[in-house]
Amino acid sequence: MxxxxxxxxxxxxxxxxxxxxxxxxxxxxxxxxxxxxxxxxxxxxxxxxxxxxxxxxxxxxxxxxxxxxxxxxxxxxxxxxxxxxxxxxxxxxxxxxxxxxxxxxxxxxxxxxxxxxxxxxxxxxxxxxxxxxxxxxxxFHTAVQTALDVIDKIKDTAASHERVFIVEVMGAHSGFVAVHVGICGGAEEILIPEVNTSLLSTVTHLISGWRKGKTSSLIVVAEGCAEGGAYQVLEKTKQLDLSVEIGSDGLDCRAVVIGHIQRGGTxxxxxxxxxxxxxxxxxxxxxxxxxxxxxxxxxxxxxxxxxxxxxxxxxxxxxxxxxxxxxxxx
Amino acid sequence: MxxxxxxxxxxxxxxxxxxxxxxxxxxxxxxxxxxxxxxxxxxxxxxxxxxxxxxxxxxxxxxxxxxxxxxxxxxxxxxxxxxxxxxxxxxxxxxxxxxxxxxxxxxxxxxxxxxxxxxxxxxxxxxxxxxxxxxxxxxFHTAVQTALDVIDKIKDTAASHERVFIVEVMGAHSGFVAVHVGICGGAEEILIPEVNTSLLSTVTHLISGWRKGKTSSLIVVAEGCAEGGAYQVLEKTKQLDLSVEIGSDGLDCRAVVIGHIQRGGTxxxxxxxxxxxxxxxxxxxxxxxxxxxxxxxxxxxxxxxxxxxxxxxxxxxxxxxxxxxxxxxx
Amino acid sequence: MxxxxxxxxxxxxxxxxxxxxxxxxxxxxxxxxxxxxxxxxxxxxxxxxxxxxxxxxxxxxxxxxxxxxxxxxxxxxxxxxxxxxxxxxxxxxxxxxxxxxxxxxxxxxxxxxxxxxxxxxxxxxxxxxxxxxxxxxxxFHTAVQTALDVIDKIKDTAASHERVFIVEVMGAHSGFVAVHVGICGGAEEILIPEVNTSLLSTVTHLISGWRKGKTSSLIVVAEGCAEGGAYQVLEKTKQLDLSVEIGSDGLDCRAVVIGHIQRGGTxxxxxxxxxxxxxxxxxxxxxxxxxxxxxxxxxxxxxxxxxxxxxxxxxxxxxxxxxxxxxxxx
Amino acid sequence: MxxxxxxxxxxxxxxxxxxxxxxxxxxxxxxxxxxxxxxxxxxxxxxxxxxxxxxxxxxxxxxxxxxxxxxxxxxxxxxxxxxxxxxxxxxxxxxxxxxxxxxxxxxxxxxxxxxxxxxxxxxxxxxxxxxxxxxxxxxFHTAVQTALDVIDKIKDTAASHERVFIVEVMGAHSGFVAVHVGICGGAEEILIPEVNTSLLSTVTHLISGWRKGKTSSLIVVAEGCAEGGAYQVLEKTKQLDLSVEIGSDGLDCRAVVIGHIQRGGTxxxxxxxxxxxxxxxxxxxxxxxxxxxxxxxxxxxxxxxxxxxxxxxxxxxxxxxxxxxxxxxx
The missing domain is CATH 3.40.50.450 (Rossmann fold)
Known part of the structure; x- marks a missing residue:
């Protein structure tokens, strides 16, 4: 050779x-x-x-x-x-x-x-x-770190506005990025392709957190999870009739897709x-x-x-x- | 008092x-x-x-x-x-x-x-x-810096894949973020609400750059510009008949919306x-x-x-x- | 309990x-x-x-x-x-x-x-x-990353001025930080407490690298290594008679101690x-x-x-x- | 031409x-x-x-x-x-x-x-x-930002250990970096070449801050200030007889020199x-x-x-x- x-x-x-x-x-x-x-x-x-x-x-x-x-x-x-x-x-x-x-x-x-x-x-x-x-x-480690840096910033806004942010990270077939980022970013919920999760139970869990004193929340979603990406999860969540649970105003939810920046950088x-x-x-x-x-x-x-x-x-x-x-x- | x-x-x-x-x-x-x-x-x-x-x-x-x-x-x-x-x-x-x-x-x-x-x-x-x-x-300065950090990362991928990235930054009514980020990120084109730009001339300019040796490009778009955000600009660009100009394959274009992270962070x-x-x-x-x-x-x-x-x-x-x-x- | x-x-x-x-x-x-x-x-x-x-x-x-x-x-x-x-x-x-x-x-x-x-x-x-x-x-991982970020910056100056930088990282009794940072920062030499290294061979190696085309170099030193910290290594290096090897001007060497910032930060x-x-x-x-x-x-x-x-x-x-x-x- | x-x-x-x-x-x-x-x-x-x-x-x-x-x-x-x-x-x-x-x-x-x-x-x-x-x-702006990032990290340690950190930034003849970094890093004291400051009054001021509830402090020193760099300020401070003011234990003070990294980086x-x-x-x-x-x-x-x-x-x-x-x- x-x-x-x-x-x-x-x-x-x-x-x-x-x-x-x-x-x-x-x-x-x-x-x-x-x-x-x-x-x-x-x-x-x-x-x-x-x-x-x-x-x-x-x-x-x-x-x-x-x-x-x-x-x-x-x-x-x-x-x-x-x-x-x-x-x-x-x-x-x-x-x-x-x-x-x-x-x-x-x-x-x-x-x-x-x-x-x-x-x-x-x-x-x-x-x-x-x-x-x-x-x-x-x-992998850099992508997780990049996504986490983004989430750290988003949490500033979530806390200031008392919002729920649904953040989509990469992972068409696997939840590795989502789980690592989710734990390290303090996510209340992590949705991944490998696990079937009911959105209703997700939201119910979220609401119970707010009842215990939380004033902002983070849901991390892998792009390939069964319920779809961040925007689809947002839409589906809105369609659940939660008015009894959380009053007329509801939670203020926003969706964010981190996307391509997870690929680049030092x-x-x-x-x-x-x-x-x-x-x-x-x-x-x-x-x-x-x-x-x-x-x-x-x-x-x-x-x-x-x-x-x-x-x-x-x-x-x-x-x-x-x-x-x-x-x-x- | x-x-x-x-x-x-x-x-x-x-x-x-x-x-x-x-x-x-x-x-x-x-x-x-x-x-x-x-x-x-x-x-x-x-x-x-x-x-x-x-x-x-x-x-x-x-x-x-x-x-x-x-x-x-x-x-x-x-x-x-x-x-x-x-x-x-x-x-x-x-x-x-x-x-x-x-x-x-x-x-x-x-x-x-x-x-x-x-x-x-x-x-x-x-x-x-x-x-x-x-x-x-x-x-403002932090938002520009955050958007620039994102663009620095995206340019790694743009250069590696020889792509055109269309990146949308905040600015519903003004192009301040877009212009500052665009110059500092080395954008070939910057689209802002204050200036009317024809997409055809934008793309023509881009193609002439590739003829002079560029192998990747960046277009920065303010969210409120007349042609719409990054995804709309991407769609409209695809509809232009550019096959004569750039051959059958065309340029590989992608859209990215930076979004909420521009609000947060240290x-x-x-x-x-x-x-x-x-x-x-x-x-x-x-x-x-x-x-x-x-x-x-x-x-x-x-x-x-x-x-x-x-x-x-x-x-x-x-x-x-x-x-x-x-x-x-x- | x-x-x-x-x-x-x-x-x-x-x-x-x-x-x-x-x-x-x-x-x-x-x-x-x-x-x-x-x-x-x-x-x-x-x-x-x-x-x-x-x-x-x-x-x-x-x-x-x-x-x-x-x-x-x-x-x-x-x-x-x-x-x-x-x-x-x-x-x-x-x-x-x-x-x-x-x-x-x-x-x-x-x-x-x-x-x-x-x-x-x-x-x-x-x-x-x-x-x-x-x-x-x-x-440990954060400390290595922080030290690496510092070294990435120092290498800009090393390359621009064509210098040798001797950088001291934490590690009173162990070379873990030094070895990890050294490999990831592209160090030519890594001095750690666990290994006895002769400074003469270190410098000889360095000079042979310059003969092969290098125009800047990095030596990473753990604080507890036998030859002392960065400043001591710098002094000892100067005392070696290297004029035959590298001409009258010699290499332009500088010492940096990263210090306390390795403890802090996100x-x-x-x-x-x-x-x-x-x-x-x-x-x-x-x-x-x-x-x-x-x-x-x-x-x-x-x-x-x-x-x-x-x-x-x-x-x-x-x-x-x-x-x-x-x-x-x- | x-x-x-x-x-x-x-x-x-x-x-x-x-x-x-x-x-x-x-x-x-x-x-x-x-x-x-x-x-x-x-x-x-x-x-x-x-x-x-x-x-x-x-x-x-x-x-x-x-x-x-x-x-x-x-x-x-x-x-x-x-x-x-x-x-x-x-x-x-x-x-x-x-x-x-x-x-x-x-x-x-x-x-x-x-x-x-x-x-x-x-x-x-x-x-x-x-x-x-x-x-x-x-x-200049990058150097200030780099020094500030370092100080943000050092403040974590200062707060955890309840210490005073004396941090030296670049500026042989001028205090621009020191003043900008000092204000943005929340320094209690800023020593620059342009202003004559008595160390005794500096320390007295510091102590009065601790009496009002501060539990950690930051002194920013330009390298060219009259009292010398961070290490000299530290030594001189120790020589002041402050035992009456602050009791037998005194304040736990540390010196840090930021140095060359202020020159490099993106x-x-x-x-x-x-x-x-x-x-x-x-x-x-x-x-x-x-x-x-x-x-x-x-x-x-x-x-x-x-x-x-x-x-x-x-x-x-x-x-x-x-x-x-x-x-x-x-």
Whole structure:
């Protein structure tokens, strides 16, 4: 093995640049040539790349986004696209690739396996934390922190106006961001895709809190929860006939969608550290012959998981957290 | 004059607490009794208040929101409501009131004048900066900084994905936030209520930038601009037939609404300083007999402006800024 | 068991308030009376306390410091002092105490055991992360993040002036903060108490980096490392005769001590979450009869460790991190 | 006039990059060739420069430091050095230079005038705000905000431990940073070079505050104040015999020096805006024939001031601020 390639794909996540830096420097440290493929699978098909030198990745730790750019490619979904991408890698004599991305990127790798002859290793780069085989994905901690900073600000207004704020965070299929943010932001209610919650019981609980002296409240909603996003929860709540419960005026409720800013920004220390460790570990394992695996960190140890498991097995939200969310918001 | 009251009203703005602290401490310094009325006009009608002591306002400078709470009151819009509020002030022998709020709060004061016999002075507390008689309102600088922090994050994603982001900031009737944020965030286009812009020319300009080498772009939109908010601008842009200009794929555009977080959070230094100066000045002028005026800062000097002018006269966006926005985004 | 007490002691750490909130709410949830003792052991001897209600701990998650205040007490070091403290607890019929603090606080508990008849449980609240029995202490993540934010700023100046900055972070006996910050800040060298490093080899390494194209560098120093703090390292470096190596001008080196700000500030999400989990777990275990133990989190599970072990056993810095620090800074 | 040069010199200040961007883009907008000289006067003598294109200054607004690097040059202090620098400019046919820096940089320009035949214009880039001819220098607002963020954190510890913190901020000859930070951080005392203060009266005032109920205090000290920096003030305070006043234990005082971090970091919006306006204005005035002047902003208008005045005339701290500092900290 003499030459490896690294690329980022799918939605960008804070810490991807730290991962690129780790892969490049570890590769060079062990005597390999490292190239960076631009724009994920799109650039791989088009043969867009640059040779990575030590200094290209200087001062990269603190920057959000990815210097290798990223994209979602339709053409790569086809066999012709995948063949084109593999042809490029073969023509450049790339012995192994390090892919940084989330669920979609890894699913792509599973099929790309049939076309590309070199080794394949993946790094979990996604804010959603929805990959099996790692306690945390690169970008998750920063996304939670960003959402929490927003919620800290919103709570100022909630307290001043004595309002209920319904805040939507990322998480199309999983409630990791919502649960972490919810506990740390002091949410009275957290709605996630994994748990069926009746809105009526949610609101009843809220009202009982106000009776015990609360004068403002926070509901955190994952974008993919059964009741819909923040605006839908707001609408449905209004349709419940709560006049008996809370008098004619009712609670003053507002909806907020945090959105894209959860993807960007300077990565927090944890994501820089995780990306550094996983990037280093990935290259070392690639050299040792690892193939078709994702690197991850479980119980503070770097480990390998078959990409297939990473994609298809389900990582669950810790029930202890759900219990904590309930008890601590009384 | 022996006893004064302070309250906050309308939308909360960062720095209101600093203003409350300044009013309370200056009042006590000059030998006055100061009371704080809760929940704005709502609490004034209900007679909700607390006596303000030196230590109540300790450690308040850094906190967003308002410890006196705030609200928008429908009952106060009626004559009966205003009479009730005045009765409370008279019964407590309040010689003068210091109101902290925005356009709506000051408009309320104009009519309240007929009911209340004491002195009335106002502080401009609103993130919109749309009051005549002061270069900056309390909260404006923090709102701009908060919106800019969000944009800095979004630009990471815009650059990584080579996208156009259309970002909506506060400003129902004025473009102050949009212009300041736009210049400092490096926006290619800034759409504000004060200026009529054709979307076609906006997009044409954008495309010409991409031809000169740009690979991501930012459009900042004030919520009250003629073309609508960020989502409406996105929709209208899609309806323009731009296929000749930019090929079949077009630009990848996304809309983001920053929303409520612009109201909250720790005030930046400028707002703490402005609130401290204006709060001190307001009490000194109240003692000297000022009435029906708003305190403000123009050209670094504290000044008084009739509340009527503050509400009805129009403060314009500096044309030099519009020119800077255009030249610097080439 | 009917009544428990909670207090903070020793140096303050971000997240202590989150821990207090968790202890109070969990205690009340399970039907206990909870009191808060002021100023640590000092207040325990003086009988200073307040009854904790649900709403006292509202909006506490984001606040640095500790609402129960803290101190270091000389009187408590004596037997008479400890007897006085125990007398107070017995007089108030406190069945168990939850102590939040670091090494000094826990050492105090070991001896206090002979005087106090109730149950004793401890929470690891210290920025140093130097307690055995938990992967992370409450406050550690925030301290690392704060130090990293400072380093990100300093690197701007280092790059602009092409300088070497020697930055001292907390860690009198351990290098946890230094190693984490060093890797995430991209330090060329990290000096910690646990590892003997020759300054000559440090500087030689630095110079070889400049020969490979670096134009600014960062050395992170734990306050307790063998060569001394940042200023001492700076002085010693100057005394090395490096003129042959780097020419007459030499490298432009500066020293910075980050200091007290690492203790304060809004806790990052991780510390709020850890404090919430450990606070909840502590109360549940106290109810179940746990005694003389510290709660901690190892491999994402809450666990109990004898206080004696927590204090006297040594937690080591992960060698994988030291390796990463070296490879990634080439 | 066809070709202009821009450079940064002296201590770096946040916003310098925004100023470079504004100069480059405005220059190109008006049809000029713009070159960037590296490392200030040092690079000018060595002939180090790069041609500035539109895209070189993309995404620069948010970055601290200066992409043109900076230095303090001894050689330029000599006539031979200045001749060498002028020779380079003449050989490159540079018709005008835009210098971005503080007092030292501008003093250099005064003498450089005799050697260089083109036009000279300066931008005030320094965190100290000690230049006459502008209300604010580029970098001042960010430095104040950074120092304030530090103080907000320190106050958490001060409140928890009931301590007095003596915090030193930048300002060798002027108290602008100290006064602004002091008011906004709620300092009980502010010591600046411009005002003679007796330490005894300072401490007496402090003690009287504690008698009125304060339980923690903040003293802000400018580095160049007569009593020395934070550590010297701490030592001198300890030597005052205060045992009668405050009992045997005394106040628990700590010193903190904020230092270099005030120079770095992402510029706040105000500095980006000011730098954008002044950079644009400087190039426009250069084209119109301005020479030997510094651009600045006074009362929200861009203005020109002879460099000689900018350097030698004294800008005073507003007495209203000193009064506010005193009244609001009671």
């Amino acid at each position: 003499k030459k490896i390639a690294v690329f980022t794909s799918g939605g960008d996540a804070p810490g991807m640049n730290s991962a690129i830096r780790a892969v490049v420097r570890t590769g060079i440290h062990y005597g390999f040539e490292v190239i960076g493929i631009m724009r994920g699978y799109q650039g791989m098909m088009a043969g867009e790349y640059k040779k990575m030198e030590l200094r290209i990745v200087s001062n990269l730790l603190k920057h959000g986004g990815t210097i290798l750019k990223t994209s979602r490619s339709k053409e790569f979904m086809t066999d012709a696209g995948k063949q084109k991408a593999a042809d490029f890698l073969h023509s450049q004599e790339i012995d192994g690739i390090v892919a940084i991305g989330g669920n979609g990127t890894l699913t792509g790798l599973l099929e790309f396996r049939k076309f590309y002859k070199g080794k394949i290793i993946a790094l979990p780069g996604t804010i959603d934390n929805d990959l099996y085989g790692t306690d945390n994905t690169i970008g 990565p927090v220390y944890f994501d820089r550290l995780l990306a550094s460790k996983l990037g280093l570990f990935a290259v070392e394992k690639l050299i040792e012959g690892a193939d078709n695996v994702m690197v991850g960190e479980i119980d503070n140890k770097c480990v390998l998981t078959p990409i297939e498991d990473a994609v298809y097995k389900k990582k669950a939200v810790d029930p202890f957290l759900l219990k904590a969310a309930e008890i601590l918001s009384i | 022996k006893k004064i009251a302070v309250f906050t009203s309308g939308g909360d703005a960062p720095g209101m607490n600093s203003a409350i602290r300044a009013v309370v401490r200056t009042g006590i310094h000059y030998g006055f009794e100061v009371i704080g009325i809760m929940r704005g006009y709502q609490g004034m009608m209900a007679g909700e208040y607390k006596k303000m002591e030196l230590r109540i306002v300790s450690n308040l400078l850094k906190h967003g929101g308002t410890i006196l709470k705030t609200s928008r009151s429908k009952e106060f819009m009626t004559d009966a409501g205003k009479q009730k509020a005045a009765d409370f002030l008279h019964s407590q022998e309040i010689d003068g009131i210091v109101a902290i709020g925005g356009n709506g709060t000051l408009t309320g004061l104009l009519e309240f004048r007929k009911f209340y016999k004491g002195k009335i002075i106002a502080l401009p507390g609103t993130i919109d900066n749309d009051l005549y008689g002061t270069d900056n309102t309390i909260g 005030p930046v230094y400028f707002d703490r300083l402005l609130a401290s100066k204006l709060g001190l000045f307001a009490v000194e002028k109240l003692i000297e007999g000022a009435d029906n005026v708003m305190v403000g800062e123009i050209d670094n000097k504290c000044v008084l402006t009739p509340i009527e002018d503050a509400v009805y006269k129009k403060k314009a966006v500096d044309p030099f800024l519009l020119k800077a926005a255009e030249i610097l985004s080439i | 009917k009544k428990i007490a909670v207090f903070t002691s020793g140096g303050d750490a971000p997240g202590m308030n989150s821990a207090i909130r968790a202890v109070v709410r969990t205690g009340i949830h399970y039907g206990f009376e909870v009191i808060g003792i002021m100023r640590g052991y000092q207040g325990m001897m003086a009988g200073e306390y307040k009854k904790m209600e649900l709403r006292i701990v509202s909006n506490l998650l984001k606040h640095g410091g500790t609402i129960l205040k803290t101190s270091r007490s000389k009187e408590f070091m004596t037997d008479a002092g400890k007897q006085k403290a125990a007398d107070f607890l017995h007089s108030q019929e406190i069945d168990g105490i939850v102590a939040i603090g670091g090494n000094g606080t826990l050492t105090g508990l070991l001896e206090f055991r002979k005087f106090y008849k109730g149950k004793i449980i401890a929470l690891p609240g210290t920025i140093d992360n130097d307690l055995y029995g938990t992967d992370n202490t409450i406050g 806790p990052v999400y991780f510390d709020r979450l850890l404090a919430s989990k450990l606070g909840l777990f502590a109360v549940e275990k106290l109810i179940e009869g746990a005694d003389n133990v510290m709660v901690g989190e190892i491999d994402n599970k809450c666990v109990l460790t004898p206080i004696e072990d927590a204090v006297y056993k040594k937690k080591a810095v992960d060698p994988f991190l030291l390796k990463a620090a070296e490879i990634l800074s080439i | 066809k070709k202009i040069a821009v450079f940064t010199s002296g201590g770096d200040a946040p916003g310098m990059n925004s100023a470079i961007r504004a100069v480059v883009r405005t220059g190109i907008h008006y049809g000029f060739e713009v070159i960037g000289i590296m490392r200030g006067y040092q690079g000018m003598m060595a002939g180090e420069y790069k041609k500035m294109e539109l895209r070189i200054v993309s995404n620069l607004l948010k970055h601290g430091g200066t992409i043109l690097k900076t230095s303090r040059s001894k050689e330029f202090m000599t006539d031979a050095g200045k001749q060498k620098a002028a020779d380079f400019l003449h050989s490159q046919e540079i018709d005008g230079i835009v210098a971005i820096g503080g007092n030292g940089t501008l003093t250099g320009l005064l003498e450089f005038r005799k050697f260089y035949k083109g036009k000279i214009i300066a931008l005030p880039g320094t965190i100290d705000n000690d230049l006459y001819g502008t209300d604010n220098t580029i970098g 510029p706040v919006y105000f500095d980006r805006l000011l730098a954008s306006k002044l950079g644009l204005f400087a190039v426009e005035k250069l084209i119109e024939g301005a020479d030997n002047v510094m651009v600045g902003e006074i009362d929200n208008k861009c203005v020109l001031t002879p460099i000689e005045d900018a350097v030698y005339k004294k800008k005073a701290v507003d007495p209203f601020l000193l009064k506010a500092a005193e009244i609001l900290s009671i």
